[in-house]
Amino acid sequence: MSKITIAIDGFSSTGKSTLAKQLAKELGYVYVDTGAMYRAITLFAMRNSFIGNGEERLEDLVKLLPKINLRFVPNAELGFSEMYLNDENVEKEIRTMQVSKFVSRVAEIEQVRYKLVEMQKNMGKEKGIVMDGRDIGTVVFPDAELKVFMTASPQARATRRYKELLDRGEDVLYKDVLENVEKRDFIDSHREFSPLRKAKDAIEFDNSDMGLKEQFERLLSIADRFIEKV
Template identity: 45%
Template sequence: MKKIAIAIDGPAAAGKSTIAKRVANNLGYTYIDTGAMYRCVAYYALVKGVDFHDENAVCRLLPEIKIKLMPDNTVYLNDRDVTSDIRVNEISAGASIVSAYSKVRTYLVAQQREMAKEGGVILDGRDIGTVVLPNAELKIYQVASIECRALRRHNENLSRGLNSDLDEIKKEVAARDEADMTREISPLKKADDAIEIDTSDMTIDEVVAHIMNLVEEKTQ
């Protein structure tokens, strides 16, 4: 079977990573978590005491940042496992800020394209189908209601033993949507040739099965 590149875009907490990991596992593809890469930049800025809003200071850190994405979805930053550290709300907000910086995007997009050049990959993010891999053979735009996405993030936090306020998360998700859709550099938007999937009332298995069918159509 021909191996293709799959791009999954969509707003925060739409379940993109969960679905991408499952599809990648089913296909034997490599999953490239682009969001984790931006989270690593935000986390490193936090560790170094750099304000997320100080674009020049954040960009000066880039040469010091070495990210490794492992097959088991472990994320290493400068040889340290930061898989859990980068999944807290503060880093989510920071990732949205630093991802708007052109130098940060250029630095990470180059790495993402290099990882994807041989095919057999699935990437998820905000601008995979529009900017990172505009020639991807299959593009998915995955959405869900704000209420549904906030509840997913809330349950995720609770499962990790973190304090979580559902109303606050709703506000954060709405703010993240606004920031992602209106930023000047690579805003979140649906690629013209992307297939939209609303997962609000779908189970994970249903979404995965739907995408697997789409992959089969593309690789026949």
């Protein structure tokens, strides 16, 4: 059976990565979490004081982009690949609220998007891939056979993110998480380069009131239909 390219876009905290990961595993496809790539560069910027602590020296980040090496390394025990930044496993650190605060700002930078989009396009040359992010169906894989645009109310997404952060042991307030979700929505949708938007031929998938099992079963059913067409 021929393989296809599956592009999953949508707002932050809609569960894109969780669903994309499950779908790729079920189909035997490669999974790529592009959000992890932007988060890793954001972490690099924070560590070097290019952003955060009231400072913003993003021109210095751009100068160092050629020295940033990103790669996904499979973890057999976890069942998915983890993000490595310059040979350091940063999977846990990039998921913190601190990184979330600045990732949309870093993702606005044209040179950052250019670097990562080129990497992402190369990853999908052989098809058989599930990739999630903000501009996968519009910029990275505009010819993808299946495009999904995930959405949910800001409150539903903030609640999920809040519980996730608490489970990881972070000390956060719900109001701060909701504010971050709404701020990221605005930045992602209004940035100059590769803004978040639904591709014309994408299937809108609102999971505000769905559990994980229902979401996965519905998405798998959609994917199976598109794969059968090839």
